[in-house]
Amino acid sequence: MISDRKSLSDPDGKMMMDLVERLWPLHRTLVSDDMETTLDIIGEYLPAEGEYHKNHYPSGEKAWTWVIPEKFVVNEAYMEAKIEGEYKRIVDFADNPLHVVSYSPPFSGNLSFKDLDKHLYSNPKRPDAIPWVFKYYERDWGFCMPHSTYEKLPRDCDYRVVMDTEFVAGNLGVGEFTLEGKTGDYLLIVCAICHPMQVNDSISGVAVAVDFAQRLAAVTTRDLGLKILFLPEVIGSVAYLAANEDLIPRFRCGIFTEFVGHDSPIRLQRSREDNHEWDRIARYVLNRSQKGNFLEGAYCSTVITNDEKVTNAPGVDIPTIALNRWPDGGWDRYHTSDDNPSVMIPEKLAEVSRLYDDFFRIADTNFYPRSTFRGPLFLSGVGLDFDWQSDPQIKRGVRELTYHLEGDRSAFDLAEICGLEYEMVLLVLGSMVEKGLVEGRPGLSETECG
Structure with a gap:
């Protein structure tokens, strides 16, 4: 807890x-x-x-x-470009974890842009955003960066890559x-x-x-x-x-x-x-x-x-x-x-x-109601005295409802069949349960769920 x-x-x-x-x-x-x-x-x-x-x-x-899967650990990950004799850091996991493709395997080495390019990811539709890329089951390393950064990368220089990652039991x-x-x-x-x-x-x-x-x-x-x-x-x-x-x-x-x-x-x-x-x-x-x-x-x-x-x-x-x-x-x-x-x-x-x-x-x-009475229900005789005059549709719907109480249709089914709001169906059925006219079992049952 x-x-x-x-x-x-x-x-x-x-x-x-x-x-x-x-x-x-x-x-x-x-x-x-x-x-x-x-x-x-x-x-x-x-x-x-x-x-x-x-x-x-x-x-x-x-x-x-x-x-x-194994636990993914990033100890250090960055990419640098050698510009005018010095390595300049382009992306660094420490700045934003999105810079590293999730579940990148370890790699360390110097690459040309041509060899590096297949490991770089950007999104031209959002040029200033860093994409999130994952390779959970492919296990290929990579770096992500804004497309605006990618477009400015020198194509003719040496690149240094450090992908210090581990896969350990977790x-x-x-x-x-x-x-x-x-x-x-x-x-x-x-x-x-x-x-x-x-x-x-x-x-x-x-x-x-x-x-x-x-x-x-x-x-x-x-x-x-x-x-x-x-x-x-x-x-x-x-x-x-x-x-x-x-x-x-x-x-x-x-x-x-x-x-x-x-x-x-x-x-x-x-x-x-x-x-x-x-x-x-x-x-x-x-x-x-x-x-x-x-x-x-x-x-x-x-x-x-x-x-x-x-x-x-x-x-x-x-x-x-x-x-x-x-x-x-x-x-x-x-x-x-x-x-x-x-x-x-x-x-x-x-x-x-x-x-x-x-x-x-x-x-x-929601529940599946089953009637305990026989024949057509005498609504006013059992005290189901709703205001029928103000809404004749409710009267028709409630009367129709009483003909579907065989335990094979839920309260929600009855609302659909009878054209009534679910709350009205619950109100009527609740009154019938209190009067001993209906028994029921929970709705969305195991049988209904398959």
């Missing part, structure tokens, strides 16, 4: 921005010292009402078809936060943390999840629990789920979120099942909150896929949506030093965090 956690309310996004600014400068790669620091910092912001701990998976350990860390519910089932939120000096991609999702957890912790009665995982992208989800296969059936549904701090419309990527109840709940919430001003698409064709491709995968089958603000035509700050705290809009982070409230509320209260 990590103690000393902050208990903060964040109506204006200050806590989220504080967290982002602390995580941003860290050299967050798959397995590294700064990943451990990142998990510790996140723990300071999570509510004390929940339980938070770090899980560790040793380098070389198998996780399904994957292998836990432990891949996964932070796990849990708020228990009555059923022992969970909404799963997965947050990637492994992009050094990147913010929108993807620690904006971390900030949103922590903010939501703080509010949910104040809710003392809930059937559904919450589990949030903070981890290196993909390999972290694989490692955790491979080590906790017994938990997989208890995850009713999931969310992966990143790219939510800037000013573009929200984009919803549906789960692999495409029209799962969880997909329809997300669409319902977004239609209400965004008034139709959001984008939606199928799994693997709507956003850049991340850990949802693990949770949605065959054999795992946790219906998982992805939310972000990826604009049509792409985001030109992507994987560059221009993805920094200055581009974050606290109100946009808060907007997505509040969507989590509505997602969770429906997943938590």
Whole structure:
């Protein structure tokens, strides 16, 4: 258990921005010292009402078809050009960790520009930004720099390269936060943390999840629990789920979120099942909150896929949506030093965090009602005396609802079928439960989840 956690309310996004600014400068790669620091910092912001701990998976350990990577250590890394007889330093890891391609193997030597060039990376679309490049599994060394710097490099001089890096046995860390519910089932939120000096991609999702957890912790009665995982992208989800296969059936549904701090419309990527109840709940919430001003698409064709491709995968089958603000035509700050705290809009982070409230509320209260009565229900006779005159549509919808109480449709299904707001359906069903007219079981059940 990590103690000393902050208990903060964040109506204006200050806590989220504080967290982002602390995580941003860290050299967050798959397995590294700064990943451990990142998990510790996140723990300071999570509510004390929940339980938070770090899980560790040793380098070389198998996780399904994957292998836990080694720890990446940069002792020193720089590149110098010999100009007028003296070596002039061009880039240095000590100035910015983005200058080194993540997981570069060691190298030391003198090279011509022609031989060096294939190890240099820049982004002409953002000429003053340093790109972030990773080669986790290719293992080729490289340096990154602004394109404006690259264009000025002498082509006819000698270059000295020092890439003093190591790959050592380490432990891949996964932070796990849990708020228990009555059923022992969970909404799963997965947050990637492994992009050094990147913010929108993807620690904006971390900030949103922590903010939501703080509010949910104040809710003392809930059937559904919450589990949030903070981890290196993909390999972290694989490692955790491979080590906790017994938990997989208890995850009713999931969310992966990143790219939510800037000013573009929200984009919803549906789960692999495409029209799962969880997909329809997300669409319902977004239609209400965004008034139709959001984008939606199928799994693997709507956003850049991340850990949802693990949770949605065959054999795992946790219906998982992805939310972000990826604009049509792409985001030109992507994987560059221009993805920094200055581009974050606290109100946009808060907007997505509040969507989590509505997602969770429906997943938590949704259930499969089964009637205990026979025949058509005598509404006024059993005291279901709603104001039918003010809204005849409600009368028609509620009457139709009573013909679908056979235990095979959820409260959310009934809202869709009967053309009623979900809250109205819950109000009617709640009254019927109190009168002994309906029994039920939790919604988004294991059967529904596959």
